[in-house]
Amino acid sequence: MNYSEEVAERVDNKDCKEVWNEISAAYDQDGEEGVKSVLIGKAEDIEREYQEVCEQLKQKL
């Protein structure tokens, strides 16, 4: 088994496995930077939405 399968075998959660597949694919393609980009992308999606809603609430305030 390669590293990707080894890790996948140790991840139980289905959602978690999906994230891992994204990470390992990004690593195979772009290395460490790819891994970093995938995770930052996911974080930024949440952060962007958070900022938008926060802005709406701040205006109410």
Added chain:
Amino acid sequence: MLIPKKVKIKGFRGFLKEKEFSFNLPMILFFGENHYGKSSTLNAIEWGLFGNECIGKNTGIRERIDWEIRNRNLPQKDEVWVEIELEDENKNYYCVSRKLISKTKDELKIILPDKRVLRDEKALEKLSQIIRSSFRDFITTVYQHQEAIRAILTQEQKDRNDAIDRLLGLSDYRNILSGIKAANLDGRQKAMEKDLDNFKEEIERNVHLRERDYSDKREEAIQEGLKENQLNKQGAQEIAQSARDDLVAFSLDIGLSFKHITNFENLQDLDKFNYEARHEISDFRSKLPDAKEQNELYQHQTRINSLTTDYEQKSKNLKEASQELEKCIRIYGDTESLQKRKTDLQDKIIGKEKEMKELNAKGSTISQAIDYLKLEGINRNMCPVCGKKTPDLIKKLEEEWDQKYEQQIGKIKKEIESMNNEVKESIKSWRKLITIEENVSTINTEYKNLIRDIEQELKREITKEDDPLVLLNTLFEKNKKRLETLEKFVQDRNGQLNKIDVKLNQLKTIIDILKLEQKMKIVEEISNSKEYQKIERLKDQYSILVDKKNQIMDAINQASLEEAKNKIDSAGDMINKYFCKIANNPAISKINLLVDIDKRTGKNNFEFRDQEQRELTPILSQGDLNALALSIFLSMACMGEKDCPFGMIMLDDPSQSLGSEHKKNLINILDEVLKEKQIILSTMDKELQNLISSKITKAKEKYIFTDWTPEKGPEVRKE
């Protein structure tokens, strides 16, 4: 198993012109000084087999970041390529050829044993089938890089752990963990949570502030005379109604039109009413008839004051100028008499000048007669004009010239001079008189204009019998009385408007209270809003993402640890054997390589223990660590023998920190390895080279790298 039989290199890294190396014997040795091209030769084999995979950060080899393939001194037109002839256990030949076509791209070509040629994707697919090995496996079990040894020689436990992971072929786990760490999800999550906490605090602060404002405003309302039961919408409407009724009554009373504001159902209407009603009051104040008259009278009084002052000044000026004129006339006479006197004097001067001219003419005749009589042969006693005989005529004529003409002419000249002076004085006095007359005339005109202005202000004609000053003063006093009356009227009206203003102020206070109530409600509702709930959901989503990341990291660490343990279990004895043989340290009869998870980093942590399970790291020398790195590499290389598709190992500068004894021991091990594998070894170490020559029992093929220049690349001699 595959072994390289021939390698051709052109333009690759240290190489310029095409060079060929044949590997026909079990032991291949590259010997030469640093930077003579030995490592470039090994790198060429690696690049030929793996292309871009062996470049960049992911290789785990620091020097591979920004690694340049093309030799900088190579002419632009020249190509860069590497050709490797591989032989398998059945004596089949594969020719793998890789050509650089741009900085990051290359072309792959394979000639198969049956002479078929495969290119690009098909060539890549075939190559994978032939070598059955990843780049990571290759550098773990086939090619020992210089850096693999240098890294293990470090004093830093963390770096040494990294190096051992790499030697065990676990770099991918390490690299992915670094990538995950670099994304800094925990830090970002904390930042978002902090931001959310700040926002919550802001909401709380806002609630507190508004509660305080609300309480202050209610207190202010009570102080303004409002009652508790008025501080609501109904109270506001009643006050608005009352204020509107007052405004209507006021407008009817003073006969001014009024914009009726009737609707104040909601808070917005009430606010609008308050604003418009204030505007109306301000309008009323400026349009009050009494106030208008009052204003006009104030302006009138100001003008009367100004006219009075002007009149006093102008009268005084006129009086002074007239007095000066009279004084001058008394002294010089009027302009007419001065003009006449000047004319008379000028006539007299003309008469005197005529008289002087006649005297001059007569005098001239006498003078000529005297000159004539003084001529030779002339009768001096007879008049040359009339012929009358007169004794001593010349003497008599000379006496008459001296006494009569000279004296008379002098007298007339003096008289003319005196009269001229008198004429000048007359002109001067005349001019002065004219100036004073003009001044009197100007002042008089101004005076008359002022009288006209006064007439306009008094609205009547002013005759010579009138005293304008008294008339102005009388009017001023009359106006003053009227103003006193008006002031009282205006004060009363303003008092009425002030009362409405008070009501509007009260209304404003209640509106402010109602607005604050609304704001408080909004702020209080924020915590229950859809948006707020969404924020909480996003926060949870972030936590889930971080949890997933942590689970993945745990799984990576677990996989890495288990793989490390498996490899150590499999290779442990061999590592121990090789290490004890190379290091030959009398204190260490056995080395145990242990691995566990570093609780702080979650990564693999390696420990070395001796036969009595004592920690060895503090006593291992650089030579021992070098020996350990070689032991791990050789064990990994030999352990995977059955699975490994390659029948060779490549060692680059393996004796970096080894002493003479270590080197001898290493040679013994390599001699053992050579029974199973071909060895391609690169070194600058003369001692090691001599040991290879004298101690390695297998046949050797030696390439001596004698020089390297930018123009030619490496100079290689085969021995």
